[in-house]
Amino acid sequence: MKLIVGNQKTTLNRDAVLKFIDEVNLNGVNDVVICPSYPYIEIYNSKSKFVVGAQNVSEKGNGATTGEVSAEQLNSFNVKYCIVGHSERRKDQKENGEMLYNKIVNLLEFNIKPIFCVGEVLEEKENGVTKDVIGKQILEVFDKLDVNKLNDIIIAYEPVWAIGTGLTPTNDEIEDTTHYIKDLVNDKYNVNISVLYGGSVSKKNVDELNQIDIVDGYLIGGASTKADEFNYIMESNV
Ligand code: 13P
Numbered sequence: 001m002k003l004i005v006g007n008q009k010t011t012l013n014r015d016a017v018l019k020f021i022d023e024v025n026l027n028g029v030n031d032v033v034i035c036p037s038y039p040y041i042e043i044y045n046s047k048s049k050f051v052v053g054a055q056n057v058s059e060k061g062n063g064a065t066t067g068e069v070s071a072e073q074l075n076s077f078n079v080k081y082c083i084v085g086h087s088e089r090r091k092d093q094k095e096n097g098e099m100l101y102n103k104i105v106n107l108l109e110f111n112i113k114p115i116f117c118v119g120e121v122l123e124e125k126e127n128g129v130t131k132d133v134i135g136k137q138i139l140e141v142f143d144k145l146d147v148n149k150l151n152d153i154i155i156a157y158e159p160v161w162a163i164g165t166g167l168t169p170t171n172d173e174i175e176d177t178t179h180y181i182k183d184l185v186n187d188k189y190n191v192n193i194s195v196l197y198g199g200s201v202s203k204k205n206v207d208e209l210n211q212i213d214i215v216d217g218y219l220i221g222g223a224s225t226k227a228d229e230f231n232y233i234m235e236s237n238v
Contacts, residue, residue, distance in 0.1 A: 002237055003154075003194070004218055004233060004234060004237060006032075006034045006224025007035045007198075008035060008037065008055075011222075012036075012040075014040070014043075016225075021044070023227035024048070029234050029238060031051050032051065034051075035052075035055045035081065035083055038069055042077060051080050052077070052080065053080060053082055054074050056084075056089065057071050057084070057107055058070045058103070059099050060102070070106070071109060080113060082107050082115065084107070084114045084117065085116055097137070105145070113152055113153070114154070115219065116155050117156045117219070118155060119158040119199070120161075121160045121161060125161060131180050134157070134180070138185065142185070147189050147190075150193065151191055154194045156195075156198050157196070157197055157198070158198035163221065165200060168209075171209070174197050174209070181193070194216040196219045197219070198218060198221070201218045201220045202223045203223065206232070206233045210237065220233065
């Protein structure tokens with residue numbers, strides 16, 4: 001069974017969150033993760049059976065960091081996973097390897113599993129440098145981390161050009177890139193890392209994507225905000 005993680009971004013207002021919780025059916029699947037905006041974490045904790053994740057964490061600890069949310073605070077709300085280095089934040093908030101390293105260290109200290117996002121933009125894909133880009137994104141962070149902690153990290157391969165576009169790589173391409181990521185981490189650090197695929201996963205393509213055995217799960221954006229889409233994805237995974 002694949003790990004399903006929903007990244008709801010800032011799509012839903014409070015009423016829409018409550019409606020989604022009402023309509024979603026986990027079909028008895030355990031450990032389905034939802035990453036809502038911070039204000040809704042407590043709603044998901046109290047009203048749903050989702051395991052709760054966050055979309056971001058502060059680079060720093062508790063203290064004088066107005067507007068941030070620390071790993072310690074997330075932990076106190078029973079948050080178990082946290083997305084790190086989503087391409088939207090790499091681009092808009094200029095998140096770099098050092099910032100992502102700091103975030104991961106903080107999360108691991110509070111037993112929250114980082115879901116570390118990597119992926120190429122369209123131009124990089126067209127230039128045939130996907131693996132170079134992803135390899136650099138991984139190594140610039142992993143090289144500094146304690147090797148004994150790498151087991152607690154999940155990598156999400158999200159081609160930037162596939163996010164929100166309805167486009168996806170072919171199954172062969174996803175399989176090849178996932179192999180590359182697993183082999184890289186295994187060869188360099190002797191760790192078997194889990195890899196999720198993200199980018200336009202929907203009820204239209206999930207049955208086909210499910211055929212890629214090497215992929216350990218999905219990081220789902222838009223389809224994790226619509227109960228009928230999410231229900232189908234869960235059913236197809238049972
Ligand atoms: P979509 O599923 O909407 O393409 O978004 C993917 C994503 O960014 C998940 O983090």
